[in-house]
Structure formats: structure tokens, C-alpha cells
Amino acid sequence: MAHRNWLTAGVMCAVIAVIVAAGVFFYSDRPTSADSRAMILPVDPAPLVVVTKGGDRSFSIEIADTDPEREAGLMYRQDMPDDHGMLFVFEMPQQVNFWMHNTPMPLDLVFVGQDGKIRAIKHGEPQSDAVVSPGVPVRFVLELKAGTAARNGIEYGDLLRHPAVGTVSGPGMPPADNGDAPNGGGG
Incomplete structure (x- = not known):
């Protein structure tokens, strides 16, 4: 009887060791939205430039x-x-909905179309579950500290330039006119 209890305890320890080892093996340092840690991504080497009137x-x-x-x-x-x-x-361009759940910083949300032009600028309130949406399909969203867009003269229609924001056609967009269309192309 004592031998069986010792054997059961040994098996239980082995099972616990396997569970702990599996947990360590699959653990990732990269935070997810379920974590209470900020995700910090690498800074892109190319700056994003907003072309404004100013x-x-x-x-x-x-x-x-x-x-x-x-x-x-x-x-x-x-x-x-x-x-x-x-x-x-x-x-691809699509309707997007953002919220500020677990986001302690107030933000400017700059919604940008496939062509790199700003379609809307909205404000996000810290910790809010209210949906922030541009009301039109967009391909990109730039989040900045609240007030940054106004301080920098960033407005509807301004152009974003960055390698990730191309003006080439993509899924759901008509092909770019290369001038080879009948009658000179273009409209």
C-alpha cells in the first residue's frame, strides 16, 4: 500500500514537471492584448512624412x-x-473601428485611404470603449498623441509618405492607369 502511494506521488510530480516545462517552452515575452504590458514594436528606419499646407x-x-x-x-x-x-x-481598404480600451493616453486617430490621403481625423478618449470610426473605408490608421495633428497643421486631404503607404493599386482597388489605355487613357 505504501509503495502504491509513493508511485502515485512520483507520477504526479512527473506530470507537473511536464506541464511546467511545456509552459516555459511556449511562453512568449511579446505581450498581447490580454497582457497588462505595453507592446513596443521596433521603430521603422524610414520616417513617416505628412505633407501639409504648412x-x-x-x-x-x-x-x-x-x-x-x-x-x-x-x-x-x-x-x-x-x-x-x-x-x-x-x-486592403475597409471599414475600421478602433476603441481606447486599456489605452491611458488620449490619441489622435488619422484615417488614411489607399492613396495615402487623410480621410478623417478623430480623437480617442483614454480608457473608452466608444467606437472610433472614420465612416469610410481606409487602408491605414496613424495614431499620434492627442493634439499632435492640430499642432502640426495636419488636416483632411493631406498626404502621408512612407514605404508602407504606397499609391500602387492593391486588393479591392482598380489597377493604376499606365497610359496604355485606348484614347490616351485617363479620364
């Missing part, structure tokens, strides 16, 4: 171009420099 405005950016990165965004981020932002890149 001149070019340059920002260092992190690029969120995967579902987990877009889901986490700037959640839990306490602060960031005034010349910094996060660019959300979607595979």
Missing part, C-alpha cells in the same frame, strides 16, 4: 501590420514622444 511633418513610427499587433496597438502605453506614432496597416 510644410512636411516627420514622425518616427512603429508599424502594426499583423492582427495581434493591430489588436494590441498602443494599449497600456503611458507616454510616447510628440514626434512618434503607430501606423496600422491593413491588407
Whole structure:
């Protein structure tokens, strides 16, 4: 009888050791939206430039171009420099909805079309679950600290320039006119 209890205890310890080892093996340091830690992505080497009536405005950016990165965004981020932002890149133009759940910083949300032009600028309130949407399909969203767009003269129709924001045709967009169309192309 004592031998069977010892054997059972040994098997239980082995099972616990396997569970712990599996947990360590599959553990990832990269935070997700379920974590209470901010996700920090690498800063892209190319600056994002917004062409405004008052001149070019340059920002260092992190690029969120995967579902987990877009889901986490700037959640839990306490602060960031005034010349910094996060660019959300979607595979194709679409209606997007953002919220500020677990985001302690107030933000400007700059919604950008496939052509790189700003379609809307909205404001996000910290920790709010209210939906922030441009009301039109967009391909990119640039998040900046609240007030940055106004301070820099960034407005509807301004153009964003960055390698991730191309003006080439993509899914759901008509092909670019290369001038080879009958009757001179263009409209």
C-alpha cells in the first residue's frame, strides 16, 4: 500500500514537471492584448512624412501590420514622444473601428485611404470603449498623441509618405492607369 502511494506521488510530480516545462517552452515575452504590458514594436528606419499646407511633418513610427499587433496597438502605453506614432496597416481598404480600451493616453486617430490621403481625423478618449470610426473605408490608421495633428497643421486631404503607404493599386482597388489605355487613357 505504501509503495502504491509513493508511485502515485512520483507520477504526479512527473506530470507537473511536464506541464511546467511545456509552459516555459511556449511562453512568449511579446505581450498581447490580454497582457497588462505595453507592446513596443521596433521603430521603422524610414520616417513617416505628412505633407501639409504648412510644410512636411516627420514622425518616427512603429508599424502594426499583423492582427495581434493591430489588436494590441498602443494599449497600456503611458507616454510616447510628440514626434512618434503607430501606423496600422491593413491588407486592403475597409471599414475600421478602433476603441481606447486599456489605452491611458488620449490619441489622435488619422484615417488614411489607399492613396495615402487623410480621410478623417478623430480623437480617442483614454480608457473608452466608444467606437472610433472614420465612416469610410481606409487602408491605414496613424495614431499620434492627442493634439499632435492640430499642432502640426495636419488636416483632411493631406498626404502621408512612407514605404508602407504606397499609391500602387492593391486588393479591392482598380489597377493604376499606365497610359496604355485606348484614347490616351485617363479620364
